[in-house]
Each structure stands twice: as structure tokens, then as C-alpha cells.
Amino acid sequence: MSDPYSQKPWLKYYDEHVPHRLDYPPKTYAEVYREAAAYIPATVAVYYMGRGLTYHELDNFSNRFANFLQKSGLKPGDTVGVHLPNIPAYYIAVIAIQKAGCVLTGVSPLLQPKELEYQLNDSNARFLVTLDALFEKVEAVVARTMVKTVAVAAIADFLSPLKRFLGKLLKKIPSADVHPITGVEVGRFLDFLQDVPADNVEEKLDSAAPCLMQYTGGTTGPPKGAVLTHRNIVSHMTQVNTWLDLKSDEAPTVLSAFPLFHQAGLFLAMDIMAVGGTLVAVPNPRDLNFLISAIAKYRPAAIVNVPTIFLELLKKAKFQSLKFSGVKWFLSGAAPFPAEYIKQFEAVVGEGKLIEVLGMTETSPVNTSLPLYGKKKPGSVGIPLPDTEVKLVDPESGEIVPRGEPGELVVRGPQVFTVGYHNKPEETSNTLKDGWIFTGDICTMDEDGYFYVVDRLKDMVIVSGFKVFTRTVDDVLMEHPDIDMAATIGLPDPGRPGSEIVASAIVLKPEVEKDEDTKKSIIAYMHEKVSPYKVPKQIEFMEELPLSAVGKVLKRELREQMK
Numbered sequence: 001m002s003d004p005y006s007q008k009p010w011l012k013y014y015d016e017h018v019p020h021r022l023d024y025p026p027k028t029y030a031e032v033y034r035e036a037a038a039y040i041p042a043t044v045a046v047y048y049m050g051r052g053l054t055y056h057e058l059d060n061f062s063n064r065f066a067n068f069l070q071k072s073g074l075k076p077g078d079t080v081g082v083h084l085p086n087i088p089a090y091y092i093a094v095i096a097i098q099k100a101g102c103v104l105t106g107v108s109p110l111l112q113p114k115e116l117e118y119q120l121n122d123s124n125a126r127f128l129v130t131l132d133a134l135f136e137k138v139e140a141v142v143a144r145t146m147v148k149t150v151a152v153a154a155i156a157d158f159l160s161p162l163k164r165f166l167g168k169l170l171k172k173i174p175s176a177d178v179h180p181i182t183g184v185e186v187g188r189f190l191d192f193l194q195d196v197p198a199d200n201v202e203e204k205l206d207s208a209a210p211c212l213m214q215y216t217g218g219t220t221g222p223p224k225g226a227v228l229t230h231r232n233i234v235s236h237m238t239q240v241n242t243w244l245d246l247k248s249d250e251a252p253t254v255l256s257a258f259p260l261f262h263q264a265g266l267f268l269a270m271d272i273m274a275v276g277g278t279l280v281a282v283p284n285p286r287d288l289n290f291l292i293s294a295i296a297k298y299r300p301a302a303i304v305n306v307p308t309i310f311l312e313l314l315k316k317a318k319f320q321s322l323k324f325s326g327v328k329w330f331l332s333g334a335a336p337f338p339a340e341y342i343k344q345f346e347a348v349v350g351e352g353k354l355i356e357v358l359g360m361t362e363t364s365p366v367n368t369s370l371p372l373y374g375k376k377k378p379g380s381v382g383i384p385l386p387d388t389e390v391k392l393v394d395p396e397s398g399e400i401v402p403r404g405e406p407g408e409l410v411v412r413g414p415q416v417f418t419v420g421y422h423n424k425p426e427e428t429s430n431t432l433k434d435g436w437i438f439t440g441d442i443c444t445m446d447e448d449g450y451f452y453v454v455d456r457l458k459d460m461v462i463v464s465g466f467k468v469f470t471r472t473v474d475d476v477l478m479e480h481p482d483i484d485m486a487a488t489i490g491l492p493d494p495g496r497p498g499s500e501i502v503a504s505a506i507v508l509k510p511e512v513e514k515d516e517d518t519k520k521s522i523i524a525y526m527h528e529k530v531s532p533y534k535v536p537k538q539i540e541f542m543e544e545l546p547l548s549a550v551g552k553v554l555k556r557e558l559r560e561q562m563k
Contacts, residue, residue, distance in 0.1 A: 004403040005391040010383035010449025019247055022386050022413055024238050025257055026207045028230040029270060030098040032237065034202075036248050036276045045273060046091050047298055048281040049159055053088055059200075064193040065096035072149045074127055076101030076203050077214060079344035081125040083107040083116070083134060084263070085283045089153035090188050090260045093129050095271060098211065101125075101203030103289070105213040105225065106261030109134055113443070115223075117141035123213050123225050123422065126208050129153060133174045142184055152178050153189040153495050154298070178274045190437040207231040213422055214263045216361040220337065225265075225422035231488055235414035236364040237271045239385045244302075244329070244372055251277035252301035252328070255294055257285035257309055262550050263361040264333055268304060285309060285549070292318045306551030307337040308485075314345055324349045327525060329372060333357040333365075334550045336453055336471060338478050339379035342495070356381050358453060362437055364415040368451050370495035379475075380450040381443075386432045391438075392443055395457055405483070406454045406469065409441040442469065461490030463533045468502055476529045477504060480522060482512040487545050487553040491538065491563055503538035503562050505545060538562065 011020055025032070035233060037045075041056035069080065080097050082104060086089045097104045106125045107116065109131065116137055120128065121144075129151045130138050155173045156163075180186055211230045215223040248253070254272050256279070258265030272279050280298050284290065285305075291313065295303065305313075310332060314317040328347075330353050337345075337356055346354055355372065358364035358381035367390065370382035384390045392407030393400055401407035412435045421430030431438055440457045455469035462468070470488040477486035485507040488501035512518060519539050526535045546557040 003391070003400055004445070005389075005400070008449065009382075009447065012385055013375050013448060013450075014243075014369060014386075015243075015371050018371075018386060020386060022238055022242060022339040024231075024235040026209055026231070027234055028098070028205050029211055029233050029274065030095075030101075030202070030205075032269075033098065033274045036274050041379055042487060043276060044278050046088060046279045046281050047294075048088050048093055048285075049163065051158055051160060051163075053091070053158065056359060058092060058248045058273075060198045061092045061193060061197045062095035062099060063200055064196050065092055066099040067199060068151075069096065069100045069102060069127060071196055072127060072512060073099060074102055075459055077103060077203060077210065078118065078127070079105055079123045079125045079129045081105050081107045081123065081143075083109060083128055083130040083138070084153060084260070085109055086154075086260050086265070086281045087153060087155060087283055087486040088281070089129060089133075091269060091273070091281070094260070094266070096201075097275065099203065101205050101209070101212050102228075103210045105215065106263075107215075108259070108261045108549060110138075113137050113140045116221060117144055119225075120147055121223070122146040123215075127151070128154055131155070131174045132178055133177055133234045139179060139181060142181060142278050146455065149185040150181070151189045151192050157190055158242050162446055178204065182490060190261065202436055205230065207234065210419065212263075212266070214266070214361050216263075224427055225370070226417055227419035227422055228364055228417050229419060232364050232415055232417060233270065236267065236272060236366070239387070240271060240276060240366060243369060244386055246275050246277075247270075248275045252277045253278040253280065253298055254302045254304065255280040255282065255291070255298065256304035257291060257458050258304060258306070258334075258551050259284045259285065261332075264304075264359070264550070265366045267365060287561040288312055288316060288319075292316060292322065295319075295322055297461055299326050301328050303327055305330075305332065306334045307332050308335065308551035310337070310345060310545060311341060314341070314348065315399040324353075329353055329355050331355045331357060335551075335552050336379075336381075338475065340479055341477075342378045352376055357384070358441065358451065360411075360439055360441075362414070362417045362431070363411060363439075364417070366415070367409070367411050367413075367439070375448075377446075377448075377450050378546075379432045380446075383449050383502070384411075384451075385413070385415075388415070390451070391491050392445060395442075397530065403445055403447065406442050406444050407450070408457055409439045409443045409451070410436045411439060412436045418440075434492060459486075459489065461502055463490075463493075464496065464499050464503060466531075467532050470502075472506065473502060473526075476526065477506065477522070479529075482508055482518060482523055483520070484509045485545055487555065487558060487563065488536065489555050489559050491559065501537040502534060503540070504536040505540050505542050505558055505562060506544065507542055507545060
């Protein structure tokens, strides 16, 4: 069989400004950041609740924190956990950790104490930056970890004195007490910065040194720490900046609601700070009114979010009334953007502005993207970035599948992790083979080289030997006039051991009755649209679907709720 992927049909759809091959500087992230930031001290790096933190201030605070990390005994290669929402302390920590040559691991504020303890121990973290409102969780587990110093930030840090006073007076700012912990140095983040000089810190590292250790959820076991090197991150910045036409002399203001503990949010923040752009901090990505007011106030040139948040914004009249002429692109990732809503969304924000991407933590994160200026196909996650090789293979045989047929997406490129998962050689060898990462995404490729996600391999349902791709079912359900959101899973078929049934969780539109007649109507509709074995055998109406912090449907939780 000929290999349709090695022919790279997508290259003819690259924008004119994007070369087929790129040159990648052999530098660390700190070196690239320093080069960009040195000439723009007065430029705002981060807007936070009306306060602008300039690059001069970011450099000053990050130098102080880097010096404090070294004073605390940390050496290059040591791991620092950052357990915060998107507040200034996070951005400062990102730069400081890189200046000190340490490795950053983002720790979700949503973790329960046992999960927090696991990540701190698995990553060998020796230092933790946390939030006072999260301190109780940290206090419960930190003595059983290698962490020796805890720096505690607060939501009110870096606010103006008036806002800080009013926020506390009106109890609008969450906070909590901080206590000493035996055997651990505990102090306020801002106090630690007062005790050290602002001298520049420049640890010399090889570009192959680890930069980040980002945890990705396991389907059958505990989360795994994907180790990304400076070469991965700097190479990926070169790819993304070329693709999105980002230049240091015209660096944009970007609003991203992705949390920084998530690789997409962290990479974007690191990239924009390394081109001298301006970030709008979003502490709570679910606060739609904040997002709308921030768009109106800061007029970003780019907005990044997950489809669920974009679709929720689309329901708001205030969002629809905003002026989007200055926004060059809206980037959507982490979950599929329903194709039937793209025209509706672009009717509000501007035609051709939505860019869907596909990626994963292990690839820094982006593999494919729709072109910035060129041909966009609704429902497609685009074409591979420069120097990114892809192919689709049969998950069982490993053989390449023909064009148009579904197969597992396998990727190789400079953004793909090479170290693998921290302390997990077996998981690494199962995922990474000869430089190719097996992504677990089931995709198809059309004649132009555009890719489409069909499903996640782990979400595919087997019904009496037939493969059912849940995204296909969801897409059809979402076209039903009564349905607002839908997510489909497979559940064991009690009558047929080894087989599954198709089960769908559905959020109806507000005026629709949650009764048997509505279920019958949906099932009759599905029988008209798909093969009988794809029709849901179980439908449950829900007020809302369980979502992760970045807006992905948590299908593992859904299985627990529906079984």
C-alpha cells in the first residue's frame, strides 16, 4: 500500500509566510525570553485585575525569586511545583524557575490532597508555590513529600492598595490563614522576595536539559509527568510563532482562559512573554462576565479558549455586542469545536477567524492547526506544523491506513518529547517508539491533507464487534434542535459479555421537557441519521456535563455517573 502521509499533501496549503522547514535556535527558554524582554522594560507583560505588570517589574520579581530558589538550596534540574490559578505570582514563577535552571511542574488547584501528594512525590518537587486559599490541602500532605519550602501567594498580591482593601473588606477576595509546618520553611511569596537581591540569574544549561514536567491524566493508572526539554519548548515556539505570524516588533495582546497548570495555557504564556507580548490574566476561566469585560477593556488581538467556553460566551448578548475588528484570530483547542456552531460563532466574531488546533501535553502541545490566513475547513483540526511528520495507523496491527480511513494519529517532530514520562519507562516505551508518539487520537485525513478527529482511542465503543466513534454520535446529537450539549460513552452490555452499549448524556435546551417523549423523539431522530448499532441505547438528561478545568468533558466521571 502506498503511504499517503509521506507525500505530505498538506504542504500546498501552507500560508505564504510559512516555510516547509525551519531553523531552530539551540537555546534555553530563559535565553530566548531574556533577548525579547531586554528591550521593552516599560511594556506591560501581564494585566491582572486592572493592574499592569511591566517587563521591568517581571524581571525584577523573577530575579528575586530565582535568587530565593538558589538561597533555598535548589540546583539546576530540581523540580518546583506551582499550585496556583492564573495570578501574577504564577507568571513570575515561570520566568524565575527557568532563570534558576529548575524544572517547573504545574499543579492543578483542583487536586485533592492525595492527588497533590502523589504529584509532589512523583515529580521529586523540593519547593512549592501555592495559594493561601489552598494552604489547607498543602498542610495536610507536605510533610510526607520532599518539599522543604512553601511560598504562599494570595489573590490580593499585586493589586492596588485600594482594591486590596476593598476586596478584603467586602470579602470578595478568597484567602485563608497560613501556619508553620514542622520541618518545612513556610512564608508569604511577597515576603520571600523582600529578602533577596534583584541581581540577574543566568544558569547555563544545554538545550537538551529538562524545562517542564507537565502531568497528563492516566486512563488506567496514575497521572504521568511528561518531561519537555528546552529544545522542545524553544523549537515549538519557533513553529507556532511562524505559523501565527507572531513577531517581536509587533507582539500582540492575548487573552487566554487556559489555566497555566495546563500545558496549552503554560506554553502560550511562555511564548507570548518570549516575544514581548502582553497577557491578560484570567484567574477564573468560568467567569464569563469577567471575560467579556476583559475583552472590551484590553481589546486583545488574539483570544484563546476551549469550545465550551466560546459557546457559552456566544449565548451572552454582551459578548455578541462586542467589537471584534481588532481580533486577528480565535484559537480553539483541547476539545472539538462542533462544526455546526462555527458559522454561528464566526457570524459574531468575523469570518475565517477561528483556528482549531490538535495537540497533547507530550507534544508541547500542538501537532496540527488550521492555517492563519488560508483554507479553513469546518470540523477539521488542520494540517501538520512545519517539520511535523504524521501518519495514521491501525491501532491493532500498526499498519498504515488508507487516506479517508480512521486510524490512530502518530506524530514525530521537534516538539515531541524525547525524555518521556518521568520515572515511567514502561509507559514511555508504550507511547514513544523510534521518536514517534502514539497520540491515542483516532483521525481521518482528506485528499488535501487536512485532519479530522473521529474519537479518542480510549472512548471508542465496540458494539457486537462494530466500532462506534463517540464523536460521530455526539456531532449528530448536537444537530438536534432540542439539544444544547451531548457526550457519548460506552457501557458494558449486560446481555452480551465483551460487548458494549452506546450511552449518551444530554443537556437539553432550557425550554425542553426532560421526559420520555423527548427521549423517544431523540432516538427516532438518531435512527434516521445513523446505523442502528450507533443509536444510543441509554439516554440520561443532565443539568450539566462534568467538565475539567479547561472545559473537556470528563468521560471517566460520566461513566461512573451513568453505569
